[in-house]
Each structure stands twice: as structure tokens, then as C-alpha cells.
Amino acid sequence: MRGLPLRQLVDVYRAKFRAEIALQFAYRWALAIWLLGLLLQPIVYLVVWTTVARSQGGTVGGFSARDFAAYFTIFMVVNQLTFTWHYWEFEWRVRQGFFSPLLLRPIHPLHNDLAENVTFKLLTFTVVAPVAVLLLVTFNASLNPSPWQVLAFLPALVFAFALRFLLEWTLALAAFWLTRVTAINQAYYLAVVFLSGQMAPLELLPEAVQVIAAVLPFRWMVAFPVETVLGRLSPMEVAVGLAAQLIWIGLALGLLRFGWRAGVRRYSAVGA
Amino acid sequence: MLWLSFRLGALNAIQYRADFMVQLFQSLIGLGIALGGIAVVFSQTDQLGGWRQEELIALIGVFMLVGGLIAVVIRPSMEQLMEGVRLGTLDFTLTKPADAQVLVSVKRVEIWRLVEVVLGAALIVLAMVQLGERVSLERVAAFAVTMLAGVAIVYSFLLILSTLAFWLVRLENILVIFHSMYEAGRWPVGIYPPWLRATLTFVVPVAFAITVPVEALVGRLEPATLVGSLLLAVAFLIASRWFWRLGLRHYTGASA
Structure with missing residues (x-):
């Protein structure tokens, strides 16, 4: 499978955007309900940690109630922008033979998912952004990043998305070898909840867990951009973080190429 | 009738034994997330809104x-009901010589989800042992009563939601609302801001199913709450029954 010229690739993406937007509008109520669940989660953790902070005389590990409000709201936004769902679909794709038409197209199936993902994010962001502002205001969040922190946040966010997308797509390839990947996906999800900072800022976790989260890609997939814009990192730490993201992206790309080639060979062997 | 449904469900499920392992694994992961969350919180504090760690573990139980x-019986049956309304297969259930509400409520059983019930019960026992409190018969009775009332309230609530399918046919996702609100029940409702607490108590009545029974178990239940919980359960059961009848009349009208 050779790559298409860039111009054609752009056309493919545009067509996919239009189709995807129409699709999402057809399921707008499902989308609205899904968003409701998404928004409830930061509020729950926010309330739990605010309660803890209050009982500890105002702050926990350097986080005040207002810091928690900023952390969990920004985390929700970053998590919403970076998460992927494709690894939940792979089992079904492989088992039902849905990969066959995708493989016939002269374009890597990754592009299909990427276009789908980005469209979905753009669409839902129009709701997530105002809600985030509402949360920030309601809970009186303390969020005042300096200009360089905002500037660093943008690449950190884009890299986080790229890294998460590539890694989770690679994880999904497991479906070529195993018929039931639900258990793997669940275990991965567990790791994400703890190690990406969803449950609590990583600073509040035990030292050992923090090290694991930083050595593995989890911190760089979500927590890092959040910490950056919250102003909790020094310029040096931000630079190191961006480098770590790039290294992981490189590794993920390598893994993906290798896994995809081996996986597709296996798929055709089963299908034939 | 519930028993019959269980036997059928069990026979069905035993054909897919691998699902049991998947379910077990899934429940253990859920348990891990819940307990891990509590551990992280309590590494920073020794009480959360007046709740001790063991009490919160009982709450997770x-x-x-x-x-x-x-998940074993109410949700799958309600999903089946909504599908039945959409596809018209509800007719078969309605012609049976038994109360239709009972029939649809135990229509489908997902037996492997019992894993969660067992794990939850084990966790409650464990937490009570750790608390080292002598749990009097009185408390256990109050726990059982409030939990039954809570389940009755949740059941009625879900039945009302599902009955809406008689009017609004495309509604598959409405139960998801309940599911995401239920997630908030992992923590005592007392810690939430008033608007959310009120929602979790009266709009999506999660509080009565989770927080109140645990309060009964650890001996912190106000008698007024106990009475209120029972009254609400009765009110909900009556209201859902009435609404179900109303929906049913609408259904016959629509398909004729």
C-alpha cells in the first residue's frame, strides 16, 4: 500500500469530514446523552478533591479547591480532545470481515479513523468548550497561564493527541491475533484512569506511580498538557516533556508500522 | 416467574462460558478503579465529608x-421492552395470561452480571469486618429494608423511562442517562453541591439506592430518612405502575 499524493489525501479527508458530520447529526441525541456523561465525570472528581482540600485546611499537595476546579475542567477538555474509541471497534472489524473493504481502498485505514476522530472532536468541541467555560466560572477556577505556557500548551496538546491516537491504534492491532480483546482493552483503560491523571493530579499519587506514569507514555498523553497550561511546570520541565512526547510518537509510529504489517498478513491468512 | 427467567437466562449463558471470564475480569477492573480511587483520596486525608475509608468501601460494595x-435483570429487561415496542414483538408478551408489567420486568436475565452482585456483597462484609463494629440485627434489618426500597425506586424510575418508548420510539439511549448518573453514586451524595445532590436524590434517585443503605449499615441513618425512603419507594411503585398502564393503552391504540 503506497501513500497517495498529499492533494488527494486532503480531498479524501474533506469528503470524510462531510460524511461524518452528517452521520453525527443523525445521531444527535445519542451524542447529547454521551456528552452529559462526559461532563459529569470531572464534576464528580472535582467535588471529591475539593472536599478533601477543605478538610485539610484549604490545600492538598499544593492544590487548592480553585486549582482542582481548573485541573479537572482542563483535564476534561484535553481528555475529550485526545481520546480515541477505535480500539473498541477493532474486534468487531476483524471478526466481521469489515477490514476487507478498508484494505481494498488505496489509502491506509488509519486515515479513515483519523478523519472520523478529528471530525467528531470538532463537532463535540462546540459543546465542550462553552461547558468548560461554565465550569471554570461556576467553580471559580484559578487559571491564569502566562503567554509562554499557552504557547507551549498548543504543541503539547497536538503531540498528546498524536501519541494517544497512534498508541491506541497500535493496541487495537491485537485484535488480529486474539479473538477477544475486551480484556486487554479494559486493562488498558484501567492504566489510563490511574496513570494519565484522570482520577487525581499525578503529583498527588505515590512517588512510584508517578515514575511509572512518566516512563510509560501515559503522562504524556493527557496530564502533561494540563500541567503545562496550569502553570505547574518550569520551562525546562516543559521542554523535557515535549521531547518525551516526540520520542514516544516516534516509538509509536515504529510499533504501528511493524504491528500493522504483521497483522494484515495474519488477517489475509484467516480470511483466505 | 423471576425464577423461570433466571433458569432460561442461565441455560443461555452457560453456552458462552468464556463470557464469564470476561465479565469477571471486567468487574474486577471496575473494582480496582473504585478501590484505587479511594486509596488515592485517603492517602491525602483521613475522612471525606465525614466518611471513613472503610465506610466508603462499604459504599462501593x-x-x-x-x-x-x-444489570442482571432490570436493565436488560427494560432494553428488551423498548425494543419490543419498536419492533412490535411486545404483542407476544401482552397476550400471555399474566401481569404484563411483571412479565416485561423479568423478561431477560444476564446471569454473568451476578458476579458483580457477589463481589459487592463480599466487599460489604469485608468493610464491616474491618470497621470492627458489632453490626446489630437492627442495622442489618434497616440496611435490607432501605436497600430494597432503593432498588424498588430505581426499578420504578427505569420502568418510567422505558415506558416513554410508547410515545417516543427512538429512545435507545435514554437508559445511558441513568448509567452515567449512577456513576456519581460511587461517592456519598452528601459531598456534592446542593443542585447535584438534589438531582441525585429526587430526579435520578441514586442516593436512595446507595448512600442511604450504607448509612443504615454504619448506624448513621436518621429515622426520618428511613420512613422517607419507604414512602418514596411506595410512591414510585404506584406512579410507575400508573404510567405503565397509561403507556400500554397508548400502545394498543397505536398498533391497532
């Missing part, structure tokens, strides 16, 4: 126990 009960 009830969360899983009640969630399991919903």
Missing part, C-alpha cells in the same frame, strides 16, 4: 451490589 442487580 453497595454500589456494585445494586448496580449488579440492575
Whole structure:
């Protein structure tokens, strides 16, 4: 499978955007309900940690109630922008033979998912952004990043998305070898909840867990951009973080190429 | 009738034994997330809104126990009901010589979800042993009563939601609303801001199914709450029954 010229690739993406937007509008109520669940989660953790902070005389590990409000709201936004769902679909794709038409197209199936993902994010962001502002205001969040922190946040966010997308797509390839990947996906999800900072800022976790989260890609997939814009990192730490993201992206790309080639060979062997 | 449904469900499920392992694994992961969350919180504090760690573990136990009960029979049956309304297969159920509400409520059983019920119960026992409190018979009775009332309230609530399918046919996702609100029940409702607490108590009545029974178990239940919980359960049961009848009349009208 050779790559298409860039111009054609752009056309493919545009067509996919239009189709995807129409699709999402057809399921707008499902989308609205899904968003409701998404928004409830930061509020729950926010309330739990605010309660803890209050009982500890105002702050926990350097986080005040207002810091928690900023952390969990920004985390929700970053998590919403970076998460992927494709690894939940792979089992079904492989088992039902849905990969066959995708493989016939002269374009890597990754592009299909990427276009789908980005469209979905753009669409839902129009709701997530105002809600985030509402949360920030309601809970009186303390969020005042300096200009360089905002500037660093943008690449950190884009890299986080790229890294998460590539890694989770690679994880999904497991479906070529195993018929039931639900258990793997669940275990991965567990790791994400703890190690990406969803449950609590990583600073509040035990030292050992923090090290694991930083050595593995989890911190760089979500927590890092959040910490950056919250102003909790020094310029040096931000630079190191961006480098770590790039290294992981490189590794993920390598893994993906290798896994995809081996996986597709296996798929055709089963299908034939 | 519930028993018959269980036997059928069990026979069905035993054909897919691998699903049991998947379910077990899934429940253990859920348990891991819940307990891990509590551990992280309590590494920074020794009480959360007046709740001790063991009490919160008992809360997770009830969360899983009640969630399991919903997942075993109520939720699958309600999904089946909504599908039945859409496809018209509800007719078969209605012609049977038994109360239709009972029939649809136990229509489908997902037996492997019992894993969650067992894990939840085990967790409650464990937490009580750790608390080292002598749990009097009185408290256990109050726990059982409030939990039954809570399950009745949740059941009625879900039945009302599902009955809406008689009017609004495309509604598959409405139960998801309950599911995401239920997640908030992992923590005592007392810690939430007033608007959310009120929502979780009266709009999506998660509080009565989880927080109140645990309060009964640890001996912190106000008698007024106990009475209120029972009254609400009765009111909900009556209201859902009435609404179900109303919906049913609408259904016959529509398909004729």
C-alpha cells in the first residue's frame, strides 16, 4: 500500500469530514446523552478533591479547591480532545470481515479513523468548550497561564493527541491475533484512569506511580498538557516533556508500522 | 416467574462460558478503579465529608451490589421492552395470561452480571469486618429494608423511562442517562453541591439506592430518612405502575 499524493489525501479527508458530520447529526441525541456523561465525570472528581482540600485546611499537595476546579475542567477538555474509541471497534472489524473493504481502498485505514476522530472532536468541541467555560466560572477556577505556557500548551496538546491516537491504534492491532480483546482493552483503560491523571493530579499519587506514569507514555498523553497550561511546570520541565512526547510518537509510529504489517498478513491468512 | 427467567437466562449463558471470564475480569477492573480511587483520596486525608475509608468501601460494595442487580435483570429487561415496542414483538408478551408489567420486568436475565452482585456483597462484609463494629440485627434489618426500597425506586424510575418508548420510539439511549448518573453514586451524595445532590436524590434517585443503605449499615441513618425512603419507594411503585398502564393503552391504540 503506497501513500497517495498529499492533494488527494486532503480531498479524501474533506469528503470524510462531510460524511461524518452528517452521520453525527443523525445521531444527535445519542451524542447529547454521551456528552452529559462526559461532563459529569470531572464534576464528580472535582467535588471529591475539593472536599478533601477543605478538610485539610484549604490545600492538598499544593492544590487548592480553585486549582482542582481548573485541573479537572482542563483535564476534561484535553481528555475529550485526545481520546480515541477505535480500539473498541477493532474486534468487531476483524471478526466481521469489515477490514476487507478498508484494505481494498488505496489509502491506509488509519486515515479513515483519523478523519472520523478529528471530525467528531470538532463537532463535540462546540459543546465542550462553552461547558468548560461554565465550569471554570461556576467553580471559580484559578487559571491564569502566562503567554509562554499557552504557547507551549498548543504543541503539547497536538503531540498528546498524536501519541494517544497512534498508541491506541497500535493496541487495537491485537485484535488480529486474539479473538477477544475486551480484556486487554479494559486493562488498558484501567492504566489510563490511574496513570494519565484522570482520577487525581499525578503529583498527588505515590512517588512510584508517578515514575511509572512518566516512563510509560501515559503522562504524556493527557496530564502533561494540563500541567503545562496550569502553570505547574518550569520551562525546562516543559521542554523535557515535549521531547518525551516526540520520542514516544516516534516509538509509536515504529510499533504501528511493524504491528500493522504483521497483522494484515495474519488477517489475509484467516480470511483466505 | 423471576425464577423461570433466571433458569432460561442461565441455560443461555452457560453456552458462552468464556463470557464469564470476561465479565469477571471486567468487574474486577471496575473494582480496582473504585478501590484505587479511594486509596488515592485517603492517602491525602483521613475522612471525606465525614466518611471513613472503610465506610466508603462499604459504599462501593453497595454500589456494585445494586448496580449488579440492575444489570442482571432490570436493565436488560427494560432494553428488551423498548425494543419490543419498536419492533412490535411486545404483542407476544401482552397476550400471555399474566401481569404484563411483571412479565416485561423479568423478561431477560444476564446471569454473568451476578458476579458483580457477589463481589459487592463480599466487599460489604469485608468493610464491616474491618470497621470492627458489632453490626446489630437492627442495622442489618434497616440496611435490607432501605436497600430494597432503593432498588424498588430505581426499578420504578427505569420502568418510567422505558415506558416513554410508547410515545417516543427512538429512545435507545435514554437508559445511558441513568448509567452515567449512577456513576456519581460511587461517592456519598452528601459531598456534592446542593443542585447535584438534589438531582441525585429526587430526579435520578441514586442516593436512595446507595448512600442511604450504607448509612443504615454504619448506624448513621436518621429515622426520618428511613420512613422517607419507604414512602418514596411506595410512591414510585404506584406512579410507575400508573404510567405503565397509561403507556400500554397508548400502545394498543397505536398498533391497532
